Amino acid sequence: MKEIASMHHVTFSYDTEEEGSSLISNKALDxxxxxxxxxxxxxIVGHNGSGKSTLAKLLIGLMFPSSGEVNLFLExxxxxxxxxxxxxxxxxxxxxxxxxxxxxxxxDVAFALENNGVPHEMMVKRxxxxxxxxxxxxxxxxxxxxxxxxxxxRVAIAGALALQPELLILDEATxxxxxxxxxxxxxxxxxxRTEIGLTVVSITHDLEEVLLADxxxxxxxxxxxxxxxxxxxxxxxxxxxxxGLDLPFALRVSExxxxxxxxxxxxxxxxxxxxxxxxxxxxxK
Amino acid sequence: MLEKMIIGRYxxxxxxxxxxxxxxxxxxxxxxxxxxxxxxxxxxxxxLLGFTVFVIALARIRPxxxxxxxxxxxxxxxxxxxxxxxxxxxxxxxxxxxxxxIYEEGLRMGIFISIRFLVLxxxxxxxxxxxxxxxITDGLETLLNPFKKLKLxxxxxxxxxxxxxxxxxxxMDETDKILKxxxxxxxxxxxxSIKERVQAVIPLLVPLFVSAFKRAEDLAVAMEVRGYxxxxxxxxxxxxxWQTRDTGVLIAFVxxxxxxxxxxx
Ligand SMILES: Nc1ncnc2c1ncn2[C@@H]1O[C@H](COP(=O)(O)OP(=O)(O)OP(=O)(O)O)[C@@H](O)[C@H]1O
Ligand SMILES: [Mg+2]
Numbered sequence: 036m037k038e039i040a041s042m043h044h045v046t047f048s049y050d051t052e053e054e055g056s057s058l059i060s061n062k063a064l065d066x067x068x069x070x071x072x073x074x075x076x077x078x079i080v081g082h083n084g085s086g087k088s089t090l091a092k093l094l095i096g097l098m099f100p101s102s103g104e105v106n107l108f109l110e111x112x113x114x115x116x117x118x119x120x121x122x123x124x125x126x127x128x129x130x131x132x133x134x135x136x137x138x139x140x141x142x143d144v145a146f147a148l149e150n151n152g153v154p155h156e157m158m159v160k161r162x163x164x165x166x167x168x169x170x171x172x173x174x175x176x177x178x179x180x181x182x183x184x185x186x187x188x189r190v191a192i193a194g195a196l197a198l199q200p201e202l203l204i205l206d207e208a209t210x211x212x213x214x215x216x217x218x219x220x221x222x223x224x225x226x227x228r229t230e231i232g233l234t235v236v237s238i239t240h241d242l243e244e245v246l247l248a249d250x251x252x253x254x255x256x257x258x259x260x261x262x263x264x265x266x267x268x269x270x271x272x273x274x275x276x277x278x279g280l281d282l283p284f285a286l287r288v289s290e291x292x293x294x295x296x297x298x299x300x301x302x303x304x305x306x307x308x309x310x311x312x313x314x315x316x317x318x319x320k
Numbered sequence: 321m322l323e324k325m326i327i328g329r330y331x332x333x334x335x336x337x338x339x340x341x342x343x344x345x346x347x348x349x350x351x352x353x354x355x356x357x358x359x360x361x362x363x364x365x366x367x368l369l370g371f372t373v374f375v376i377a378l379a380r381i382r383p384x385x386x387x388x389x390x391x392x393x394x395x396x397x398x399x400x401x402x403x404x405x406x407x408x409x410x411x412x413x414x415x416x417x418x419x420x421x422i423y424e425e426g427l428r429m430g431i432f433i434s435i436r437f438l439v440l441x442x443x444x445x446x447x448x449x450x451x452x453x454x455x456i457t458d459g460l461e462t463l464l465n466p467f468k469k470l471k472l473x474x475x476x477x478x479x480x481x482x483x484x485x486x487x488x489x490x491x492m493d494e495t496d497k498i499l500k501x502x503x504x505x506x507x508x509x510x511x512x513s514i515k516e517r518v519q520a521v522i523p524l525l526v527p528l529f530v531s532a533f534k535r536a537e538d539l540a541v542a543m544e545v546r547g548y549x550x551x552x553x554x555x556x557x558x559x560x561x562w563q564t565r566d567t568g569v570l571i572a573f574v575x576x577x578x579x580x581x582x583x584x585x
Contacts, residue, residue, distance in 0.1 A: 095545050118547060126545050133538035136546070138454045138486045145557035150547035152555050162557070180489035194546065 038109055039202050039234045040094060041070040045103035047089055063089040064100070065257040073201070076228060076235040078245045078265070081254030082279040087238045090254070091206045094236070095126050108201065122151050124202040125195020129210055131187035135179040140171060143179070144193045151198065165193040168230075169223050185216025189223055196227070203227070205237040209244065217241065242283045246304050253280070269304060285309040326389030327445055330452050336565060337379035338450045342459030344566035348573055349447045355577055356436055363583040365435045371576055372439050379450050386442070393441050397434045404430030453485045458558050475551030483539070491532060498527050 047064040063086045071077050079087050092098050093105055096117045105112040107120045125147075128134050137143030141162050148158045166172045169189040179187060188208055195203055205224070209217040221244060227233045237244055245251055251268045253260040255278045261268060268275070272282055272290065282290075285303040289312075293299055299316075303309035332338075337345075359365050376386065387394070408426035415422040448456070461478035468474050499509075502523055509520050 097541060097545065118549065121545060121547055128538065128542060130535075130538055132490050133535045134542035135486070136483070136539065136543055138482055142454075142557060146543075146548070147546040149554050149557055150549070152553045154555060155557070155559060158555065158557055178489075179486065180493070198547075 036072040036074075038106070039071050039073050039075075040108075040236075041106045042067050042090075042093070042100075043104045043106070044068055045093060045100040045105060047093060047098065047100050049089075062257045064093070066103070067257075067259055068103075069252055069259065069262065071202075071234060071236065073234055074228075074232045075250060076237065076248045077250050077252060078248035079236065079238045079252045079254060080240070080245055080280060081260075085254040086257040087254055088206055089257075091126065091204050091236070091238060094204060095124065096120060122147075122198055123200055124204065125192075125198060125200040126204040126206065127188060127191045127195060127208040129207040131184045131191065131211060132179070134191055135187055138178065139175070140166070140177050140179075140182070140190050141175045143190055144197050147194055147198050161197045161199075162193075165197040166190075168196055168227065169193045183216060184212045185219040188212065188216065188220050192220070192223060192227075200233075202234045202236065205235065205239070207238055207240065209239065209241055221247070242281065246283065253278075265304060326386070326449065327393070327441075328448050329389075331381075331449050332452070333380060333450065335378060335380040335450065337375065337446065339565070340450075340569060341560055341562050341566045342451050342455040343463055343560060343562070344569040345447050345451055346456070346459045346463060348569050349443055351573055352443055352576075353440060355573070355580065356439060358577065358580045358584060359432075359436070361583070361585045364580050365432055367576070367579055367583060368439050369435055372442050375446055376442065379446050381446065381449060386445070390441065390445065394438075397437050400437065401430040401434045404433060454482055454558075457481045457485070458560060462560060475554075487535070490535075491528070494531060495524070495528055498524055 045064055045067045046062060048062045051061070065086075067086075067090065069077075079090065081087050089098075093100055094107070096105075096112055099105075099112075099114075108123060110116060110120075112120055135143055136146045144162045144165050145158055148161055153161065163172070166175065169192050171186065171189050171193060174182065174186065174190075179190075182190070191208070192203070203224070209220050212220065224233075224235060224237070225247060228235060235248075237248065239245060245268075246265050248265060250262060251265050252262045253268060253275070260278065261271065261274075269282060269286055272286065275282060283304055285306045285308065289299050289303045289309055297316075299312060301308070301312065303312065356368060359368050376383065405422055405426050406420070408429050409421070409423055410426070411424035411428075413421055414424050414427060451459075457478050460481075461474055464472065464474045464477075503509075507520055507523060509517060509524075511517075512520070
């Protein structure tokens with residue numbers, strides 16, 4: 036498997052000026068290591084302030100680690116190869132309004148292409164393809180304030196896809212959306228992954244998104260608390276709850292049921308799994 | 321009142337004027353503003369007015385809509401006319417009643433200046449009515465391109481303009497939201513002395529500024545990660561195309577100047 040990105044013992048602190056102008060630095064990331072392979076979907080979870088966004092910023096080279104190394108596409112990320120690396124990845128942030136640069140949908144999608152000096156004919160083609168991938172072709176000439184939050188995020192994804200990136204990072208890209216918008220965006224990312232084998236890093240509080248991932252990285256106070264498949268991670272129910280994370284609804288229900296003496300078999304991540312076990316419960320006796 | 325104002329507004333359409341290249345329209349308006357000062361007699365002002373009406377017809381803008389939208393400007397024009405009537409004291413006296421005297425020259429000057437003003441407002445309004453702000457920005461950027469040699473940051477200015485235009489509706493929504501939030505907390509903007517009202521605006525402006533700065537910061541990050549590093553080596557998605565009709569605009573201008581030169585005193 037081809038390595039897409041990795042971090043090796045990365046530590047990072049923001050320098051914050053406290054009263055009395057003594058520089059205190061708190062570690063936003065503390066000895067973080069992980070490797071991401073081609074085609075994987077990595078979900079990063081953790082409560083507020085656990086360092087998830089900091090991790091994303093280091094990956095895309097907005098800041099450099101205080102110590103440790105960030106590797107992208109098997110090369111160490113540095114000032115020299117920064118722009119080249121950025122042209123191979125896309126990132127979508129939380130606020131749909133604050134990342135819409137162009138005055139219309141197609142201008143916004145073209146923005147990264149313009150910056151990278153892509154010739155005009157190629158640009159027109161790529162913009163159209165990218166909009167097709169996120170199902171926004173009907174809105175090419177729309178202005179941002181005439182779009183819903185979900186649509187704006189889809190445009191942001193198209194803007195990232197236009198460069199044909201190898202890695203897509205979503206930093207809570209769905210957290211400001213209503214359930215429908217969230218669904219739309221997740222559907223698109225799911226589709227992209229099966230169709231073009233895109234590697235995805237999604238930072239999220241949404242459990243449905245976590246369940247879609249191949250691997251989960253749980254962050255706590257700047258450290259990687261644990262990593263594993265969603266199933267493995269959610270086995271550690273009490274530990275997750277102790278750092279302030281929610282468990283999926285189905286998992287909580289099945290745990291409560293077990294506590295009250297209903298002898299359920301497996302661990303249920305999704306409501307569907309739980310319902311399936313429940314309605315066949317008496318047959319299997 | 322403000323909704324009806326059409327100065328600076330863009331109304332999408334498909335007339336020949338709408339479809340013209342923004343560069344030719346901008347150039348034309350710029351040259352027209354200079355040419356207006358050539359007019360100095362009845363015939364030349366009539367030519368100007370006739371030409372403007374012709375452009376309005378070409379742009380397929382309903383005269384009623386224009387008149388309605390320009391009402392405040394029309395008041396201003398009427399006011400200029402009155403000033404000239406009362407304060408220019410040259411030529412024969414046309415009308416006299418008690419202390420009011422209206423002179424021939426006053427009437428003539430008043431009408432001429434009003435027509436000049438009206439024609440300028442109409443032509444620039446037609447420009448903005450038929451050209452989207454973003455096209456105007458594109459046009460300006462290309463027209464000003466030669467000035468890059470003089471270290472004028474043309475690309476940056478154009479980008480600033482287009483981003484500001486893009487954020488106007490967003491910030492309007494935001495203002496509305498903050499206003500409602502403050503109203504719900506008992507803030508009162510519509511009563512009280514002027515001082516009290518100004519004070520009531522502060523809690524509105526502060527959050528607006530804070531959020532605008534936050535947005536600016538986010539936007540800068542979003543631009544950087546998408547590879548923006550200034551105008552160097554950038555290609556453009558929006559392409560302007562100069563058509564025969566755009567050359568036609570310039571020819572029309574030359575003809576207009578020729579006619580003006582011929583009929584003026
Ligand atoms: N610009 C900054 N300057 C100083 N400290 C910062 C800055 N940004 C984040 N921090 C601090 O770094 C730590 C990690 O923040 P980070 O934004 O990475 O958290 P997060 O996991 O993304 O949280 P959230 O879920 O709220 O987005 C926090 O303690 C935060 O206070
Ligand atoms: Mg964050």
